[in-house]
Amino acid sequence: MVILRQVTLYHVRMTLKTPFSNSLTTVTDRELILAEAEDEEGRSGWGECVAFSSPWYTEETIGTAWHVMKDFLIPRLLHTPLLHPGEVPKRFRSVRRHPMAKAALEGAVWDLWCKEQGLSLASALGGTRDWIEAGVAVGAADPDTMLETIRQRVEEGYRRVKVKVKPGADVEVLERIREAFPELPLMVDANSAYTLNDLEQLKRMDKFHLLMIEQPLSADDIVDHARLQAELATPICLDESLQSFDDVRKALELDSCRVVNVKVGRVGGLTEAKRIHDLCQRKGIPLWCGGMLESGIARAHNIALASLEGFNLPGDISASNRYWERDLIRPEVTVEAGQIPVPDGPGIGFEVDREQLRAVCRVRQVFT
Ligand SMILES: O=C(O)CCC(=O)c1ccccc1C(=O)O
């Protein structure tokens, strides 16, 4: 049983080693919020809010998430016993949406509860893998730069590469990549850069035998995606469009996608993510864990989640040093021969690097 004595929010800003561009924006400085939940015994559990500084990806931002956590979510958790982290979504039921704010706090409760129980987060979630396959995302850039980056990532051992595309920067770069890497497990992510008017251009991508095309159409759509899937040989994977278990269920019913990307923050927490996992596993739908340019804390949650059997494709889970000069956890996440070990220590299985946290923290607020 967990009783939260206090919750601390940390607003941090970390500079990416290299700026990350997609069809909508370039992220250079990554702002995020860490949530630390403490119990009566002084143990701490950690979660991370992966919202961005501006609402380009989904509606939430660092600012909305701070407000919603502070004024609505944290008061629903403090001082009232929780038997299991799976109860957290029920506490939050009267707050509509704001999945990234909810996921951050639920994640902190999961970590804390696992530490009290002496369980690893991976095993508490039902994970079975000791190692997960690492994949990597390559941001939009000129084709020479993208090709050089892919070369480096392949040398570092990544087993699946995803590249960002948009109209005017898609087929030519794919030609170049396939020339150099005919067999590389490759996919693209459009972050909603296309419409059904681009059907002919999207069909041209079929010949590159991509693993999938991620989120080609609108972030809030599952109807046009179903029409597109009927015309494409390449499987569509939805990201932005899937913000809950029910969204996934409906998208699969409509055949709007044939692959699912789960991000813990986007779907409102680990409990919802696990429900989506179970659904995809029952239906035989390939599933992978997405990334949000996160710090080591959310990365640790992702590794635990991806250790579940139904996560059967490499995700956007990369090494700490792919993003940061110095991450917020010890040890850092490393990729060995294309794989990442799943830690078996209590909770997330990594220590928070408090010295580095102090160095990158802009605002800290304690709620009791
Ligand atoms: O390496 C990562 O963390 C994921 C890279 C990525 O594609 C991404 C990064 C930030 C926000 C959205 C996305 C996405 O999957 O669309």
Ligand SMILES: [Mg+2]
């Ligand atoms: Mg995506």
